[in-house]
Amino acid sequence: MNHTSHSADEYDAITDAAAHWCLRLQAEDCTTAERQAFEQWLAADPLHAQEYQAMLDIWQTADHLPRSATPGNVINLPRRRQSAWRHYASAAAIALVALPVGAWVGWEQGWLPNHYQYLESGDAISHVVLSDGSQVELNLGTELRFTNYKDQRRVTLVKGEAFFKVRHDSLHPFVVHAAQGQTRVTGTQFNVWKYEDQVKVTLLEGSVLVSSDANDSDGGYRLGPGMQASYQAGDYEPRLSQTYAHDTSLAWRNGKLILDNLSLAQALPQINRYLEQPLLLADENTGSIRISGIYDTKQIKRLVSNLPKVLPVYLTRNKDGSMLLNRISPPPARG
Template sequence: MNHTSLSADDHDAITDAAAQWCLRLQAGDCTAAEHQAFGQWLAANPLHAQEYQAMLEIWHTADHLSRPAVASNVITHSERRRSTWRHYALATAIALAALPAGAWIGWEQGWLPNSYQHLESTNTITHAVLEDGSEVELNLASELRYSNYKGERRVTLIKGEAFFKVRHDSQHPFIVHAANGQTRVTGTQFNVWKYEDRVKVTLVEGSVLVDSNSQDTEGGYRLVPGMQASYQAGDYEPHLSQTYAQDTSLSWRNGKLILDNLSLEQALPQINRYLEKPLLLADESIGNIRISGVYDTAQINRLVGNLPKVLPVYLTRNKQGNMVLNRISPPPSRG
């Protein structure tokens, strides 16, 4: 089908269908028959895939919509039908986008962003400039989303690690969400590392407010250069610490993972973020074994294979395909 021959009504119908498919496929009770029907709809016209991808972007952006905005009376019928706020957010976003003045209204009210970026790195360090002029450097296997709202700039670090050089704007704060917490700045340079539900923020320049609870929009613990904040999901408050001259938190920007006399328990989260399947410990005692060295972040699999050469351990593989570190028992002492 020639896309240029489609009428405005045809385009609107495809957009509406893409929105409905997006909502349905995210539901927990979506059936196999519906998945098959979606595949047939997707294959019927290349424009279907394009519109569906656009709806997925709106779906991800809906994560950033504030609950008060969603709880307004913009779409009362959808609110009655949907059981979760995320469905309300997507429905609101789709409805506003469909209105001629919807984008402007959404921007003015602070409900919708006027720009959105999805950044992802695989096996190389990636540098990008965000729409506001801020710069971000992504470590290997990292992913984030950026949305520019009227009142603030929002980033969600989905996985991995990112170094930010934020363009100063005191009226337009820059907020990075990671796990259940957030880091709030107006202009500075800092690093955010995330593995599973653990987060570490390292400040290089300026100041930031770090909070382990992202629902606290005004509070937080202030860092000055040379400080770090660590937390994991569920923590009441972040743990603050002072960095030291030999701190290696930013060595990844040079493609290096530096382990400076760390226990395996401490080192594994840093190692595992570069692995497709995490390396596991057979028991807690192995976590006390210490490791040092400088490693290429693109060759972490080689590091895992070499561990039995430098530590009293051997490798096995479990049923899930994870490599497991086992302690080599010392020989019995002679009486």
């Protein structure tokens, strides 16, 4: 089957979702609503069913690994099988629960993790301690997955924003994947913001390596405290900058969104992060209007409805239901 219509990032997201559903459907507390949501997800794209079946294949393969596996008789799978196991490794959480011996083989080979966590913050900021002892703070509407491998700790930031305090382990790097890039650390404090295919990394303490290409596993650009790196999916390299003394990137940890004299084109990705449906710009002229202010992250819908009261704009609705910001043209000058 040809999947060229999916980007690498979309393909990985589908694989992660398939692993999540494998895990949830086996859980005792899986609800009827979740099972209905799974059926809808399964029917949404033929690739969903294919990826889910691949997860089940991993379980079945692990079930047939020798129960007496020891360090002296680790199985060497063919190269193609190794690649498949690594690609679908998020499903290992299931195998680890049900098949400890088979999972041990995968752990020793570096294909499978020994721990998997799925985190979702909903409409409240969430604080979580990961299985490795690292701490993560999730902004509203944030979703991420954590898997612990023998050679690295891996986070996939599906959407939203998270602040990390990583437990130091120089032999076990902590890697955050967002869009098509990654941030690699061994122990530090940093923030990662993601909206659609845009990513911004802000470093507070320590150092990190940021790459806009996740395949660049050992390279990247090193940030020091007070630096930021921004990129979009497909960028050759990230854009680096120095934060200023009153940078507002982490205001969300206090429930605030601070817009400091930004154009609407710059502000909308930050605003849309908190909306179920994005607010759109009618044209570049509208996008050039500047906005400032401090807003409650739980009241961003109110901000949108109030924009015509504070800016020379009006709101219209597209046929698909999305809201459109339009600039009010000034009256013609009197001759």
